[in-house]
Amino acid sequence: MFAKLPVFLRVPLACLLLFVSTVCHVLPLFVVTGLRLVVPLASLRRSIGAVLVWIAESWLGFNGWLFGAFTRTRWQVEGIEDLGRRENYLVVCNHQSWVDIPALQKIFNRRIPFMRFFLKSELIWVPLLGPAWWALDFPFMKRHSRQQLEARPELRGKDREATRRACEKFRHLPVSIMNFTEGTRFTQAKHDAQKSPYTHLLRPKAGGVAFVIDAMGDAIRQVLDVTIVYPGGPSTMMDMIAGRIREIRIHVRRLPILPSLRGDYENDDAFRERFQAWVNQLWAEKDARIATMLAKPL
Template sequence: MFASLPRLIRVPLVVLLLTVNVVVHVLLLFALTLVKLVLPWRAARSACSQGLVAIAESWIGFNNLLFDLFTRIRWQVEGLDGLRPDGNYLVLCNHQSWVDIPVLQKVFNRRIPFLRFFLKQQLIWVPLLGPAWWALDFPFMKRYSRETLERHPELRGKDMEATRRACEKFRRMQVSVMNFAEGTRFTPAKHDAQASPYRHLLRPKAGGLAFVLDAMGDALHAILDVSIVYPEGPCSMKDLVAGRVHEVRVHVSERPIEASLRGDYEADPVFREHFQTWVNELWRAKDACIERMSGPVSETARGD
């Protein structure tokens, strides 16, 4: 509707509306979080948690509406049939840009339980958003460099302890746990430095994925294997807001979580080898899927 406005008007307007949306919903989150903190009854706190998720889904829904109104993105999405808002999923996705997150939110909002990510500890200090993520039970992880661990070996395993605590909390709620198994955003330089055997992907980090599956146990009922392609090439949040992203392609494949995918990755070498083989096979299939999805942007999707 507003995508035809001149860019000098359209971009500041959408930025203003996105900012207002953040402030309004974050203030609502803070207010309900304060209520939750003072309530002594578990049932009442649980109801507040559900209310917090409803606010977050409204926040995402309004963001999606703004992008629909102010951009001309052509969406090609496959594989959403059969998804359950009452299910529990592990969502695995390739990672190219921060745009991946609003894309995932666009595709899955209210179709599956609210997506939660493992975030770096430093992000809790992001104004408004950091406390909002905390209120929504996003787990914050503190990663230590190899040099730090060599100087302070007592810190070894702290990140896994934090992951296990987060998973214990997730087992008591309806949740979709998001995992970028590559661990970082794809760039040609990183691809070359890793000597990655995949054309469109970095090497997956199997250990963290195995740990989440083991810690969550049977609380998860399926894996959603998600592949995202931007036919115009790498893009940024600035490109998204400015309307320079004209087409997004998403493929979703639901995969069962077999009993053989749960085990002690650190202590059991047989299981570790089996799990690494499974992840590598999954990544080869994902790489082939992305290759099939790739190609020039559709003529009908080209904008200004």
């Protein structure tokens, strides 16, 4: 609709609409959150939580419409048929770009339960967005460097405790938990520094996935294994807004969480080795899939 506008008009207009949409959704989000804080009955708080999710999904829906209206980006998406909003999912994905998040929100919005991410604690200070994520029960994690852990050993395990607290809350509401298993965005420099055995991926971090599966118990039974690629190369959010991303390719497959994938990752050496082997195999298959996805002509 607006994709034919010259870029000097299209980009400012898209940014303005994104800002207006954010304000128009975040302000009622804060009002409803305040109401939830003072309501004494747990059943009413759950109902108010559903209203918060409805507001958030409206926000994501508008953003998805905006990206479609202002860009000519082609979307090739496989595997999102027959997903359900009554089923909880653990979503694992490779991490290529900041565009990954709005891209995943666009394809999954209203198809699966509202996705929550584990966020760095510093992000709570992002104007408007940080408090909105908090209101929507996004868990904030305080990450510690190796030097900090060596200086203060009592900090070890704090991230796992935070994961368990968040998952305990998630057990009682429809949820999709998002995990970028590499822990950071892919760059060639990071790939080389890690000596990654994969061509297109960094080494996966199995611990976070294992902790979520264990903490959620039977409340979560399926993994959505998502692979995302940008055939035109690494992209930024401004590339997305400016319509410079020609195509986004996403592949989704559902995997059952078998009993063998549940266990004590921290204390059971045999289980930890078995789980790491499962994740490494997942990543080897994903690496081969990326090569196939990238080989298709634009």
